[in-house]
Amino acid sequence: xxxxxxxxxxxxxxxxxxxxxxxxxxxxxxxxxxxxxxxxxxxxxxxxxxxxxxxxxxxxxxxxxxxxxxxxxxxxxxxxxxxxxxxxxxxxxxxxxxxxxxxxxxxxxxxxxxxxxxxxxxxxxxxxxxxxxxxxxxxxxxxxxxxxxxxxxxxxxxxxxxxxxxxxxxxxxxxxxxxxxxxxxxxxxx
Numbered sequence: 001x002x003x004x005x006x007x008x009x010x011x012x013x014x015x016x017x018x019x020x021x022x023x024x025x026x027x028x029x030x031x032x033x034x035x036x037x038x039x040x041x042x043x044x045x046x047x048x049x050x051x052x053x054x055x056x057x058x059x060x061x062x063x064x065x066x067x068x069x070x071x072x073x074x075x076x077x078x079x080x081x082x083x084x085x086x087x088x089x090x091x092x093x094x095x096x097x098x099x100x101x102x103x104x105x106x107x108x109x110x111x112x113x114x115x116x117x118x119x120x121x122x123x124x125x126x127x128x129x130x131x132x133x134x135x136x137x138x139x140x141x142x143x144x145x146x147x148x149x150x151x152x153x154x155x156x157x158x159x160x161x162x163x164x165x166x167x168x169x170x171x172x173x174x175x176x177x178x179x180x181x182x183x184x185x186x187x188x189x190x
Contacts, residue, residue, distance in 0.1 A: 030091035032118035037131050040120035044105040046074030046113060047136060049124050050082075051101045060086030062095055063112060069101070072136040078144045081112035091117045103128050 041047055050066035057063075061084050068076045082104055084093040093115060096102060101124040106113035115121045122128055133139065 030117060032091050032116075035118070035120070037120060038135055040105050041073065041132070041135055043107070044073065044119060045108060046076055046104065046106045047072040047132060048074065048076050048104055048106075048139075048142065049101055049129070050076070050080065050104055052096050052098050055095055055098060058083060061090065061092050062086065064093075064096055066104070068142040070139045071142050072132055072139040074106075076113070076142065077111070078142050082106055082115050083112040084115050093117055093121055103132055 048068050048071040050068040052064055053067055054065040055062055056065075064082045064084070066080050066082060068078055068080050086092040086094075102121060103124045104113075104115055105120040106115040107119070108114050
């Protein structure tokens with residue numbers, strides 16, 4: 001009986017270990033170490049604050065559609081995208097929360113830019129923003145593009161119809177109305 005209890009306890013511990021091993025996030029395989037912010041900034045092509053508008057799964061990673069509000073390094077568009085790779089050893093950012101602002105330290109020359117957990121991207125809390133501003137200054141606002149300007153498009157190069165031609169249908173309607181009135185009056189007299 002004592003032997004059965006020990007065997008049951010060993011099985012329980014093995015099962016618990018298996019559950020914790022299987023449920024561990026993919027980022028547990030990430031081998032990078034968080035570096036100093038100044039080193040992360042020097043490796044980044046862009047440093048900006050942006051709010052997540054949409055998150056879409058892209059292979060093992062995620063593609064984020066972002067509205068950039070402030071830039072400290074580089075020149076992201078107001079509406080931009082960042083891709084975070086996933087999978088074993090990728091150190092991806094995971095599924096970031098829509099509506100939340102993040103400080104992105106991204107690499108690349110065109111959208112979608114790349115970012116990962118090792119690069120320093122994190123929630124835009126006052127502490128993180130303060131540290132970035134200590135290194136790079138207060139940054140500049142990312143303005144939305146100007147609205148499109150009105151363009152005059154000439155439809156035809158034909159001169160408009162003259163007054164007589166434009167008034168002819170109206171004059172014809174008046175004549176028909178008067179003739180109809182005369183006919184009705186004559187019929188009423190009979």
